[in-house]
Amino acid sequence: MSMNVNTRPADVMPPWAKAITLPIILVVIWQAWAMTLPETSPAPAPLKVVQSFVELTASGELVWATLQSLGRVLAGFAIALAAGLSLGVLMGSSRMVRENLDPIVESFRPIAPMAILPIAILWFGTGTPAALTIVAYAAFFPLLINTIHGVSRVDRQLIRAAQTMGISRLRIVIAVVVPAAIPSVLLGSRLAMGVAWTAIIAAELAVGAKSGGGTSGGVGQMMFVFYAYSIDLNGIVVCMIVVGVIALLIDRLFRLVERHLLPWRN
Amino acid sequence: MPATMPKQRPLNAAVLPGGERGAAVPPQAATAPAARYGAGLFLRVWRSRWFIALRSFAIFVGLWALLAAWVASPLQLPSPATVFDAMVGLARKGELLSQTLISASRLGVALLVAAVIAVPLGFAMALSRELNAYLDPIVELLRPISGIAWIPLGLFIFGVGGTLPVFIMTYVAFFPLLLNTIDGVRDIDRKLLAAAKTMGVTRKAQLVHVVVPAALPSVMVGFRIAFASAWAAIIAAELIGSPSGLGFSIEWYRQLLMSPKVFSFIVLIGVVGYLSDLVLRALQRKLTPWAEGLGIDA
Numbered sequence: 071m072s073m074n075v076n077t078r079p080a081d082v083m084p085p086w087a088k089a090i091t092l093p094i095i096l097v098v099i100w101q102a103w104a105m106t107l108p109e110t111s112p113a114p115a116p117l118k119v120v121q122s123f124v125e126l127t128a129s130g131e132l133v134w135a136t137l138q139s140l141g142r143v144l145a146g147f148a149i150a151l152a153a154g155l156s157l158g159v160l161m162g163s164s165r166m167v168r169e170n171l172d173p174i175v176e177s178f179r180p181i182a183p184m185a186i187l188p189i190a191i192l193w194f195g196t197g198t199p200a201a202l203t204i205v206a207y208a209a210f211f212p213l214l215i216n217t218i219h220g221v222s223r224v225d226r227q228l229i230r231a232a233q234t235m236g237i238s239r240l241r242i243v244i245a246v247v248v249p250a251a252i253p254s255v256l257l258g259s260r261l262a263m264g265v266a267w268t269a270i271i272a273a274e275l276a277v278g279a280k281s282g283g284g285t286s287g288g289v290g291q292m293m294f295v296f297y298a299y300s301i302d303l304n305g306i307v308v309c310m311i312v313v314g315v316i317a318l319l320i321d322r323l324f325r326l327v328e329r330h331l332l333p334w335r336n
Numbered sequence: 337m338p339a340t341m342p343k344q345r346p347l348n349a350a351v352l353p354g355g356e357r358g359a360a361v362p363p364q365a366a367t368a369p370a371a372r373y374g375a376g377l378f379l380r381v382w383r384s385r386w387f388i389a390l391r392s393f394a395i396f397v398g399l400w401a402l403l404a405a406w407v408a409s410p411l412q413l414p415s416p417a418t419v420f421d422a423m424v425g426l427a428r429k430g431e432l433l434s435q436t437l438i439s440a441s442r443l444g445v446a447l448l449v450a451a452v453i454a455v456p457l458g459f460a461m462a463l464s465r466e467l468n469a470y471l472d473p474i475v476e477l478l479r480p481i482s483g484i485a486w487i488p489l490g491l492f493i494f495g496v497g498g499t500l501p502v503f504i505m506t507y508v509a510f511f512p513l514l515l516n517t518i519d520g521v522r523d524i525d526r527k528l529l530a531a532a533k534t535m536g537v538t539r540k541a542q543l544v545h546v547v548v549p550a551a552l553p554s555v556m557v558g559f560r561i562a563f564a565s566a567w568a569a570i571i572a573a574e575l576i577g578s579p580s581g582l583g584f585s586i587e588w589y590r591q592l593l594m595s596p597k598v599f600s601f602i603v604l605i606g607v608v609g610y611l612s613d614l615v616l617r618a619l620q621r622k623l624t625p626w627a628e629g630l631g632i633d634a
Contacts, residue, residue, distance in 0.1 A: 088466075089473040096474070112492075173389035174396050180609025181602060182568035184575055184583065188590035188598050192412050268482040272572045275487060276587075297488040306488045314481035321480070 114303040122304035123311075131292070136312055139274065139288040142198060143266045146205025150262060154210050155255065158217025162251070163243050168218070175214065183208035183269045187276055201273040201288075208269035209262035216261070220254025221247050253332050260324035267317050289313060414596040422596035423603065431585075432604055439570055439581040440608070442498060446505035446566055447559075454510050455555060458517025459547075468518075475514065483508035483569045491577050501573035501581065508569040509562035516558025520551030553627030556620045563616060567609050582608075 083091075097116050104115030126132040161168040161175075183204045190200040224247050232242045274290025289309050296305040381387055397416050404415040414422075426432045461468045483504045494500045524547060532542045574583025582605055589597040620627070 085469055088469040092470050092474050093477065114489075169385075169388050170392050173392045177393075177606055177610060180564075180567065180613065181606040182571040182609075184568070184572040185586060185602050185605045187575065188586045189602070191590060192595060192598070268484055271482065272484040275484065276572065276576050293485070293488045297491060303489065303492060306492075310481055310485045310489065313485040314477075317480035317482065 112301055112303050114307045118304040119307045119311075122302070123308045126305065126308055132308070132312065135287060135289045135292045136316065139267075139270050139290065140316070142201055142288065143205055143263070143270050146202045146270070147209050147259075147263060147266050149202070149206040150209035150213055150266070151259070153206075154213030154258070154262070155217055158214045158255075159221055159243065159248065159251075161214075162218040162221025163247055168222075175211075179211055183265070184272050184276065187273060191277070196277045201270060201277060204273040205266045205269050209266040212261035212265060213255070213258045216254045216258025217251060220251030220258075223254070224250040253328070256324070256328050256331065260321065260328070263320045263324060264317065267313075267320060271313055411593060411595050414599055418596045419599040419603070422594075423600040426597060426600055432600070435580065435582050435585050435601070436604065436608055438498075439501075439574065439583070442501050442581065443505060443563075443566055443570055446502045446570075447509055447562060449502075450506045450509035450513055450562060450566075451559065454513035454558075455517050458514045458555075459521055459551070461514075462518045462521030462551075463547075475511070479511050483565075484572050487573060487576055490573075496577050496579060498578060498580070500577045501570050501583075504569050504573040505566040509566045512561035512565060513555070513558045516554045516561070517551065520554025520558075521547060523554070524550040549626070553620075553624040556624055556627070560613065560616050560620065563612065564609075567612070571605065 101116045104111075104113055104118075107113055123132075157171075161171055186207055187200065187204055190203040194200045194203065228246050228250065229242060232246050237245070270288065271290040271293075274288040275294050277291070289312060293306050293309045296302040296309070400413075401416050404410075404413045407413045410418065423432070457471075461471055486504055486507060487500070490500045490503050494503060528546050528550065529542065532546050537545070570581070571583040571586075574581035575587045578584050582601055586598050586601045586605075589595075589601065
């Protein structure tokens, strides 16, 4: 739409060139800054980060830690999915259930997942079950709330049509309400996986920090070991990048599924 | 009316479930006219929102007490009564208030800093395609890295203390504010802008009288999401890397094995978070009463 016809170099740059300009400048400045520091400085530098990434990948440590964290996220997500879906369908389809449980759900929602970590540690110790509790708790709310939203927003006419045909309440829920709620549930799943991934890093980090470096593993734990024991800031940056990339992949994967299963949206 | 259709905003959908149902008499009541006249007052109280909430809480606390009695380990699950006692004790000592104020002031500073950076930047990025082409990629590169993942590096840079939670929260609050501002500015009704242009309104006046008011509801939504994310992040940041605040307190009393106090602080975190959202919602309605017409749900 731009009416500009002048040909300053900035305007003839293709979009991808503009996209990478700033990141490249920042990385170059970062590297230049790091090179002015003495060799013994622990400060991270782009080249050292790359080197660290290659080493950690070659030794298999990074892959293993990532798989461990992902496994926990999936397990916690599965628990949250079972609980969130069943409760969500109940609360979405019955006004009575919803009115009675809403106050309880709403009062738990502002309690951050990390706030219940101390309780989880009191109950389960500093192992995997404590981390799973946090993940499941974090993932539960987006799943529940989006399921309720989807179920209670089902087209009334569809339900009335089913009722006219004399179908039982239970079958209406299974055959009409649940399929209509799927878009909302998928959205809830995507959000839930996002917060679950954040929560597992937090939980591993904190469990590591508070248990004096247990052997629980995972990317968060790895970051903590780099922080507290080997003082390897490059390793920490590698972990941060991995956290970002996995988060991005999870998001894209769910969006892909949404588009594939629900082609009529958009 | 396609213009008022709620937009597809994945971020908001999770945070803003519709509160569309009032406490009015449900349609089923019409089928039982006798009940409506006979025990009208009783029914109205029985069906009122606050009574239902109160009843649910009573049942919840009752179940908790039963479970606590069954577990019989005050360390793992203290009874509601002991938690209440601990809470009263902590409140008397002023600890509840002082720790809340510490966390709240960190939160306030972080939200302020994030808003001061993100909102003008959002306007600039939405209005200038050129700027957006340069900045958007770096935003999208950083956004997937959660605030939590910055904690170890932040600990190195800032050390254990009050700066780390502020840094983490500013980072966390920045993205929803920025993205919602950009969305709000981009989704402005083109007709409004065209009308202003036709009337020969200056660019500055267009910005002040058309763009800003039209984008503000979306900015407010961003602010509420930013608050919710920051509220979750502060607990993690304080728990790991701060010698004070609510997040620190729960972990501190966990290490001292004083479970009733741990539970007290968790309850407090929930209450403060809930009340703050209530205040933000009221503020949102007050500041941007026109939001409803734009299909942004409050």
